[in-house]
Each structure stands twice: as C-alpha cells, then as structure tokens.
Amino acid sequence: MNRLASSGRRALCPVTTTTNALVASSSLSQPHLFSTSLPLALARLSRQYATQQQQQNQPKQPKANRRAVTPFNDDGRIPWRQLSATERVGRAAQQSFNFGVVIVGMLLTGGVGYILYTEVFSPDSATAYYNRAVDRIKKDPRCLELLGDAKKITAYGEPSSSRWRTARPIAHDTSKDRYGNDHIKVHFNIRGPKASGRVAMHMVRHAGQEDYEYQYFFVDVKGQQRIYMENADTSATKDGEQKPFRLFGIKWT
Numbered sequence: 361m362n363r364l365a366s367s368g369r370r371a372l373c374p375v376t377t378t379t380n381a382l383v384a385s386s387s388l389s390q391p392h393l394f395s396t397s398l399p400l401a402l403a404r405l406s407r408q409y410a411t412q413q414q415q416q417n418q419p420k421q422p423k424a425n426r427r428a429v430t431p432f433n434d435d436g437r438i439p440w441r442q443l444s445a446t447e448r449v450g451r452a453a454q455q456s457f458n459f460g461v462v463i464v465g466m467l468l469t470g471g472v473g474y475i476l477y478t479e480v481f482s483p484d485s486a487t488a489y490y491n492r493a494v495d496r497i498k499k500d501p502r503c504l505e506l507l508g509d510a511k512k513i514t515a516y517g518e519p520s521s522s523r524w525r526t527a528r529p530i531a532h533d534t535s536k537d538r539y540g541n542d543h544i545k546v547h548f549n550i551r552g553p554k555a556s557g558r559v560a561m562h563m564v565r566h567a568g569q570e571d572y573e574y575q576y577f578f579v580d581v582k583g584q585q586r587i588y589m590e591n592a593d594t595s596a597t598k599d600g601e602q603k604p605f606r607l608f609g610i611k612w613t
C-alpha cells in the first residue's frame with residue numbers, strides 16, 4: 361500500500377509541475393501584454409485630444425466680405441440664396457427692367473420693319489410709285505423733247521437747306537376719305553440737260569377694290585405746256601374701247 365501511494369505521488373508530480381508552469385507563464389504574460397497596450401492606448405488618446413484642442417483653438421476664418429448687391433452693380437454671380445431681402449428686391453427690379461428693355465426693342469424693331477415695308481418695299485408705297493413715274497418719264501417722247509437725254513435725267517425730292525444733303529425726301533401724302541377710298545399724292549422734282557420740271561401724281565383706290573387708279577400724273581416744265589401722263593377726266597373709257605392694262609396695281613393707258 362505504501363508503495364502504491366508513493367508511486368501515485370510520483371505519477372502525479374509531472375502533471376502538477378506542468379500545470380504550475382502554465383499558470384506561472386500566463387501570470388507572467390498578462391502583465392507583459394497590459395504593460396505594452398496601455399501606453400499605446402494612452403498615446404492614441406492624447407493625439408486625439410491634441411487634435412480636438414487644436415481644431416477648437418484654431419481661429420475661424422472670417423467670411424469673405426462682398427459688396428452689397430444693387431440693381432446697378434448686380435452681375436448675377438452671387439446665388440439667389442445668398443442675397444438679403446433688399447438685394448433680392450433689387451435683383452428682381454433689375455431683371456424686370458431688362459425684360460422691359462427687350463420688349464421695347466422688339467416693338468421698335470417691328471415698327472421700323474413695318475415702316476420700311478409700307479414706305480419702301482410695298483408695291484403700293486409712295487417710293488414704288490415714284491420709281492415707276494421716273495421710268496415712265498424717261499421713256500416718254502414728249503418729256504424727252506423738253507428735258508433732254510434720258511440717261512442724264514435725274515429725279516429728286518424736296519429741296520433741302522443743306523447743300524451736302526443728297527438724299528432729299530419725296531413729298532407724299534396718304535389718306536382715307538369719308539367714303540373709305542384710299543388716296544396717295546406724290547410730288548417730286550426732275551432735271552434734265554435742257555430743262556427742269558416738277559412732277560405731281562394722285563392715285564385713288566376705291567373702297568372694295570385692290571388696285572389704285574390715277575386721278576392725274578403730269579409733268580410741269582417752266583415756260584412749256586403741261587404734259588399729262590395720266591388724267592382721269594380725259595382718259596375715261598368709252599363704250600367699245602379697249603380697257604386699260606393693269607400692272608402693279610395701277611391702271612396704265
């Protein structure tokens with residue numbers, strides 16, 4: 361019995377020794393790990409704290425100063441959300457004014473275009489009748505006999521006080537009578553190598569008609585008998601006669 365007990369004690373000794381060694385090693389390793397990780401954690405916390413303190417102590421950068429926005433200096437670069445109430449009113453006023461200028465410009469452009477068409481480009485304009493009248497005078501033998509060579513005949517508007525002004529206005533008048541008839545009257549001057557004269561025309565477009573008819577169209581040269589190119593009093597169509605030819609809204613005889 362004593363031998364068995366002693367042999368059991370000897371068998372258990374290695375196990376106990378190993379266990380004790382593991383406990384000793386673990387007890388030695390834990391303080392070592394703790395002593396290594398604690399300084400790292402403290403260093404990390406100190407760096408974070410220093411960063412926060414530096415950010416808090418850093419002076420805030422002042423906002424960039426900008427000039428006040430007014431209707432006279434607003435260029436639209438500053439966003440709407442950054443404007444004050446007064447500045448927004450100023451910008452709205454500026455944009456309204458700009459919009460009004462655009463509308464007025466469009467109306468003026470349309471008005472100029474309308475005047476150019478009715479006074480120059482329209483076949484029923486005074487300028488168009490003036491050009492046709494000059495062409496007829498240059499082809500009429502009676503006028504050429506008094507004025508001279510057709511290539512040297514010139515026509516011009518009313519005399520001007522400026523000797524340098526070459527584009528003289530053509531005197532003309534457009535009106536509508538109480539019966540709804542449209543009237544156009546044109547007066548201008550003409551000069552040739554032999555003499556000078558004055559031309560007068562009167563056209564009427566009766567209500568409900570599309571074409572103008574001559575009331576008169578004559579050339580006056582001083583000291584000579586009046587030359588009638590058109591005369592409604594003497595050119596009335598008689599029964600059986602051929603009706604006058606119409607071109608460009610004018611009745612030609």
